[in-house]
Amino acid sequence: MQHRRTIRFLLGNELRELTDLDPTLTVLDWLRGAERRLGTKEGCAEGDCGACTVVVGRLVDGVVRYEAINACIRFLATLDGCQLLTVEHLKRPDGTLHPVQQAMVDCHGSQCGFCTPGFVMSLYALYRAEVASPGGVPDEQRIDDALAGNLCRCTGYAPIVAAAQQLRDRTTDHIDEALPTVTRALAALADDAVVETGRDGRRFLAPATVDQLADLVLANPEATIVSGATDVGLWVTKHQKVLPTVIYTGRVAGLARITNRGDALELGAGVTFTAAKAALGGLHPDLDELLRRVGAEQVRNAGTIGGNIANGSPIGDTPPALIALGASLTLRRGTQRRTLPLQDYFLAYGKQDRQSGEFVESVTVPKLGQGDLFAAYKISKRFDQDISALCACFLVTLGDDGLITRARLAYGGMAGTPKRAAAAEAALLGRPWDATAARDAKAALAQDFTPLSDWRASAAYRLAVAGNLLLKFQAESAPGAPATRVLVQRAQAFKAGCDIASRGVCNA
Ligand SMILES: Cc1cc2nc3c(=O)[nH]c(=O)nc-3n(C[C@H](O)[C@H](O)[C@H](O)COP(=O)(O)OP(=O)(O)OC[C@H]3O[C@@H](n4cnc5c(N)ncnc54)[C@H](O)[C@@H]3O)c2cc1C
Ligand code: FES
Ligand code: FES
Numbered sequence: 001m002q003h004r005r006t007i008r009f010l011l012g013n014e015l016r017e018l019t020d021l022d023p024t025l026t027v028l029d030w031l032r033g034a035e036r037r038l039g040t041k042e043g044c045a046e047g048d049c050g051a052c053t054v055v056v057g058r059l060v061d062g063v064v065r066y067e068a069i070n071a072c073i074r075f076l077a078t079l080d081g082c083q084l085l086t087v088e089h090l091k092r093p094d095g096t097l098h099p100v101q102q103a104m105v106d107c108h109g110s111q112c113g114f115c116t117p118g119f120v121m122s123l124y125a126l127y128r129a130e131v132a133s134p135g136g137v138p139d140e141q142r143i144d145d146a147l148a149g150n151l152c153r154c155t156g157y158a159p160i161v162a163a164a165q166q167l168r169d170r171t172t173d174h175i176d177e178a179l180p181t182v183t184r185a186l187a188a189l190a191d192d193a194v195v196e197t198g199r200d201g202r203r204f205l206a207p208a209t210v211d212q213l214a215d216l217v218l219a220n221p222e223a224t225i226v227s228g229a230t231d232v233g234l235w236v237t238k239h240q241k242v243l244p245t246v247i248y249t250g251r252v253a254g255l256a257r258i259t260n261r262g263d264a265l266e267l268g269a270g271v272t273f274t275a276a277k278a279a280l281g282g283l284h285p286d287l288d289e290l291l292r293r294v295g296a297e298q299v300r301n302a303g304t305i306g307g308n309i310a311n312g313s314p315i316g317d318t319p320p321a322l323i324a325l326g327a328s329l330t331l332r333r334g335t336q337r338r339t340l341p342l343q344d345y346f347l348a349y350g351k352q353d354r355q356s357g358e359f360v361e362s363v364t365v366p367k368l369g370q371g372d373l374f375a376a377y378k379i380s381k382r383f384d385q386d387i388s389a390l391c392a393c394f395l396v397t398l399g400d401d402g403l404i405t406r407a408r409l410a411y412g413g414m415a416g417t418p419k420r421a422a423a424a425e426a427a428l429l430g431r432p433w434d435a436t437a438a439r440d441a442k443a444a445l446a447q448d449f450t451p452l453s454d455w456r457a458s459a460a461y462r463l464a465v466a467g468n469l470l471l472k473f474q475a476e477s478a479p480g481a482p483a484t485r486v487l488v489q490r491a492q493a494f495k496a497g498c499d500i501a502s503r504g505v506c507n508a
Contacts, residue, residue: 001212004193007076010057010083010185011035013178021077021197023204023246024236028052028071031086039087039117043151045072045237047230047299048385050150053118055125057083059186064179067274067301068125070149073233074302075226077197077204078248081189083182085175087117090124092174099171100124103163111154119150119160122297127167138164148384149296195251206248210255210332213359216247218334221356223247227270228302230295231311249306255361263367269306269360276305276318283325283367286376290321290393293378296385306360309345312352312417315388315456319346319418321376323410324393327365333358349416371398371405373433373477377469381456388413389457392469396433396477404428404437413456414449414466423447424470438474442467 007018028045031037031054043051052071057064058081066085090098097105100123110116126146130138138146143164152160194216195206205220207213217225223245226232235241249255255270258279265279273294281288294300294308294317308316309329319342327342333355342363345353354360368374376393380386391412399405407425412418423444431437451462475481 001215002193003196004191005196007080007195007197008189009079009081010182010189012083012085012089013182013185015185018076019197020199021204022200023075023077023198023202024243025076026072026233026237027054027074027076027079027084030076031071037086037088040071041114041117042072043114043118046234047073047295048149048151049115050118050122050296050298051115053121053125053150053298055085055121055128057085057182057186059183059190062183062187064183064186066125066128068122068146068149068298069302070230070233070298073229073237075204075229075233075236075246075248077195077206078226078229078250080195080206081186081251083186085121085124087120089175090120098124098173099167100127100163103166104160107159107163107166109155109160109163115150115152115155119147119152122146122150123160123164123167125297126164127170138167144384145292146297149298202243203245204248205246206251208251208253210252210361213247213249213252213255214332214334217359218357220245220247225249225310225359227304227307228272228299230299230303231307249304249359255306261364263369264364265367266362266364267305268362269304269310271305273300273303273305273308273318280321280365283365284374284376286374287321290317290376290378290391293317293380293384299385305363309342309363310352310354310360312346312350314349314415314417315391315413316418317378317388317391317412320391320410320412321393322363322365323418323420324374324376324395324408325365325368326395326408327363329360330362330364331355331358332361337361339364343410343418343420346417346419368395369397371400372396373398373473375473375477377472379457379465379469387456390414390462390465390469392466394470394473396428396473398433402432404431404433407441409441409470411449411466414451414462419449421445421448421466433474433478435471435474435478438470442470445470 031040041051043049047070053068054071055066057066192208197204224243226246227249249270255268257268259266277291308318323343328339329342329345330339373396378388379390380388393410395408397406407428409421409424424441427441427444428437445467451459453459
């Protein structure tokens with residue numbers, strides 16, 4: 001295996017080549033400490049406030065794709081092969097403000113200014129992605145989504161949203177002008193070597209292929225695998241954890257692949273929430289909505305499906321949905337692979353069926369078939385960027401005679417692991433999908449779960465809501481049921497005075 005000991009990336013258009021890096025030095029600390037670029041701010045250091053938002057460009061199929069991320073929880077060495085843009089890069093060399101900066105000025109989008117660079121970078125990412133053609137304008141929902149990961153304590157959001165709406169006519173900016181050069185430079189940086197850096201006996205390893213990853217994980221079974229670092233970053237910034245060896249998966253293109261297998265989608269472990277949203281959202285609109293509510297854009301651009309499964313969290317949002325759909329997980333150890341039903345991976349709180357030297361390679365998600373009814377619900381205190389108190393995902397299959405032939409009811413937040421409700425499922429089989437069946441299943445949930453009380457929700461609340469969501473699912477999905485759920489933009493719903501349920505749904 002060929003190793004390269006220099007981390008190479010573009011800061012703006014300038015090549016940076018760094019050696020002997022602290023494996024968990026964050027992008028934010030490097031920018032503010034080593035580079036003295038003080039535009040990028042630290043608010044929370046845990047991915048919540050967006051003050052540290054930067055934009056990272058990386059080559060995908062020969063095209064530079066730009067995405068907003070949180071610099072506070074991203075390790076610098078993971079930027080190998082990328083372009084890093086900070087707020088300092090936006091104005092032209094002659095001092096002319098970038099259109100997103102000018103829009104913020106024109107709309108009075110800033111007061112104390114602490115959050116402003118982060119908002120500007122989120123707006124810049126939106127400008128790049130959405131305002132692609134003259135006259136193009138992102139809708140309110142898209143603007144809300146782009147800004148949901150940025151918090152402001154003093155200006156209020158209306159002027160900032162107004163600034164986003166002002167970006168209708170996208171003009172060519174100086175970053176566009178440099179794009180051909182940047183594309184060539186990034187292509188020249190790409191190679192198949194294992195990138196290695198470190199200091200003080202600690203190591204950072206970034207393989208480029210799945211085989212290299214498999215060899216490295218097998219040879220270093222004690223290493224911490226890092227994908228998007230949206231969990232691991234916080235171990236470092238909040239828990240001051242020292243990680244002796246880090247193996248980063250983000251350079252492995254083969255792990256970020258989504259393959260359509262006809263009756264199923266196979267998602268590599270390195271598929272980000274953003275990429276998964278586009279793919280899984282095509283299977284059912286609730287999956288699109290569920291993924292839209294994982295973290296905020298900065299988190300979704302970094303966090304991966306593999307990380308969401310591998311961390312074994314009882315309140316991760318994708319496992320309940322994938323379990324309800326009947327997904328299977330492929331783990332790899334060296335050259336050996338094994339596949340198991342996803343639900344069997346979660347053994348107990350903090351304990352997963354992963355052997356030493358093994359890693360999560362992919363998850364295969366069956367598509368919905370004839371007679372399948374599906375719904376996914378996320379209940380959290382705050383609509384955006386909040387961890388679930390409860391996540392409920394249901395699949396019920398009806399036979400030609402209208403009777404239930406299959407029930408997969410999966411919950412997060414109800415036990416120490418994401419878990420199916422076996423007794424409730426049994427209460428449904430062989431019956432018509434009606435309110436009586438749903439009520440019986442709701443009653444059976446008490447045999448399935450003894451949820452905990454914590455600051456997100458009490459045990460009684462969790463059990464009540466878990467059952468009520470079953471009733472809601474039945475009411476919404478029973479054959480011939482009138483449409484009760486109208487997905488609306490949150491802003492419109494507020495204007496209409498609707499009582500918005502936690503998933504942005506207005507029951508009209
Ligand atoms: C502000 C914020 C909001 C969030 N909101 C949500 C939310 O709404 N819903 C939600 O579900 N989560 C949320 N999270 C948590 C986090 O984004 C997810 O758990 C994410 O899926 C973790 O993926 P990652 O790629 O960042 O994993 P990492 O942080 O890189 O790793 C997480 C764990 O998985 C292991 N791991 C990673 N990849 C592999 C692999 N291929 N094989 C084996 N082990 C692996 C790591 O060693 C580590 O133990 C949030 C996080 C933040 C910071
Ligand atoms: S400092 Fe708050 S998200 Fe990074
Ligand atoms: S302008 Fe002060 S925090 Fe946003």
